[in-house]
Amino acid sequence: MSFPLQAILEPIRSWHRTETPDVLVIGAGIAGLSLALCLPEHLRVIVVTKGSLGESNTWYAQGGLAAAVGADDDPDLHFKDTIAAGAGLCDKNAVRALVDGGPAAVQWLIKHGTRFDIENESLALGKEAAHSRNRVLHAGGDATGAEIERSLVAQLRIRPTVTILDHTTALDLVVDPDGTCCGAIVVENDSSETVFIAASITVLANGGAGQLWAVTSNPPGATGDGIAMALRAGVAVADLEFTQFHPTVLSGSGIDAFLITEAIRGEGAYLLSANGERFMIGNDELAELAPRDIVARAIQRQVTLDGGRPVSLDLRHLDPEMVLRRFPTIAERLKHHGLALTTDLIPVAPAAHYIMGGIVADCQGRTSMDGLMAVGEVSCTGVHGANRLASNSLLEGLVFGLGAAEWIGSTHNPTRASLPYSERPPVDADTTTLTSIRSTRSDIQQLMSAHVAVVRDEAGLQATIDDLKVIGERVILM
Structure with a gap:
């Protein structure tokens, strides 16, 4: 099934102003924040998040971060547990990169101010489902994500080359005629002003799509924006059928x-x-x-x-x-x-809790489109297979976020992204249409919850496809 997506959201060819950082990071969870903080300090970085800082899935993560740091543990055991949980469909090279990078990534967080819980003068380690060892670090008991995000935001706020634009929604990627991503169009939620952020590297780190279902553990902002933007731009995606229900x-x-x-x-x-x-x-x-x-x-x-x-x-x-x-x-x-x-x-x-599929990316965050990277839940490295091991999500965002930053730092020569078309006078959005689009959300959520949830069958999936076609046609006519 496919919809004429460009008919649903026509390319936005106008904006109120232009910003020109070296790197644009869309998303402010552990993946985007750790990447931004790990980048060389001479690079100018803009981090965009559509809500307030602290409204990401990272902030709400209770359980913790899994890493083989215990005396009775090692990355090989973590590797085996991850493979087993993934129902045999994990990319083994990605899993190896994840578990091997875990201990050093934990030390990086501690160095940057994350205060994990301590027990008997060592890191306190909990056990969660399908783990063979106690290897889950936690903070504040059950406020691990909030502590990690607090520490990363505190560090970024004092870095002069990093600008954080909160309450700013990314609308679409901008792609130049040779197929290279050269930034994104965003809108400031309060003023409704559109901004073209032209960057030679754009990183999608804006999380999952739990709000597609009526009941979800995800915050309101988890609406699949990054995957949708990538699809409209023709970027490769994979494994979108693999959704984890907590x-x-x-x-x-x-x-x-x-x-x-x-x-x-x-x-x-x-x-x-x-x-x-x-x-x-x-x-x-x-x-x-x-x-x-x-x-x-x-x-x-x-x-x-x-x-x-x-x-x-x-x-x-x-x-x-x-x-x-x-x-x-x-x-x-x-x-x-x-x-x-x-x-x-x-x-x-x-x-609905976590999507294992997403934008196809390697362990450095590189996608099928030059100039575009993806890290964290929005990406699909194959590391989780068909089912994510508990507390590997924070680890994924951290390890692959740091890996992407290191790749950018080692290869990036700051150059202003080329503009794919000339600036035109700004055009105000049709608020009636936007309201109508929002009104379809409940219909989609009810469909997904009824037929595309924990248990699925052919009849229910086909009924959902048919109903989504009708919704898609209705949106196009708005």
Whole structure:
């Protein structure tokens, strides 16, 4: 199925002003921020994020960052766990680069001010699903992503050659006649002014697409912008069918869904059916610590067997002091819903969480288009295969973000990107059309949640394709 995408979003050939950095980074999660910070200081960098700093998936990451830094661990074991979780579809060279780069990348974060939790004068290491060792670093108990983002933003704010444009939305890539990316058109959300940011290197690091589904662990900004921009520009993408559904997001009528990290299960929490039985024991030998795809499907089956009644997380048998020390953020969030993490059963359900596919890129972030790079969740290096190992996402963004920065620094000669066409007077956006486009989001979310979720079949996928064609035609006519 294909839509005439240029009919949906005509090329934007006008803007209010032009900026000319050496490197444009679109996205402000761990991948984009670490890349920007690792670049040589003489390069002029603009970082664009469509929300406030702190609204990325990185900020919301609770569980932690996986790296083979423990005394009983090594990258080979991490390699085996990653391959096993990926259902045999991982790119082994990418996995090797990821796990081998992990320990040094952790030290780079520490050097730049990230304060990981310490236990017995060593890094505290937790265990999560499908890991054979305790190798998940965490900060603030369950606020790991927020601490990493805090430290990186603090460093970037004092670097004079880096400019951060928040509340600025990237609309489309700009490609010159020879097929080289030479920047992007962005719009300032408050003023609606369009800006052409001309750069000899453009990096897409703007995350995933969880908002395609009605229930997701992702923040509002995770709408697949980077992948869509790449598709419109003719850049290669792959494995978009591989979407991970996190097994345990808070569930219930009138409850705002938020993720409950599987580090909780790593500490010994049980998953119980509506009848109070540990149903995961009969689904996988790892029980609650099976890979995410297995747990999510098992939950879906159990809910069906129980007539729609939810499954629950049970921490009542665990030391309450440990639980509250380890998971203070989750405990506080649950209080707002009248639930106590240590004494209540916590209703949970799977939710869209992470896309393994994306813009085809190598471990240095290079894509099929000259001048364009992609790192983090927006990219597809093949490192995750069909199912990502828990806490490898922060590691991926960090290791491959640093790798991309090193490649840029070793090869880049700052030159102003060529303008593909002359500047024209700015044209105001048709706000009626934009409002109409936004109104289709709920329709798409309901379709995806009904037929393109944890369990899929041919009939449901075909029905979704047919309905999306109708939506696409409706958008074109706006």
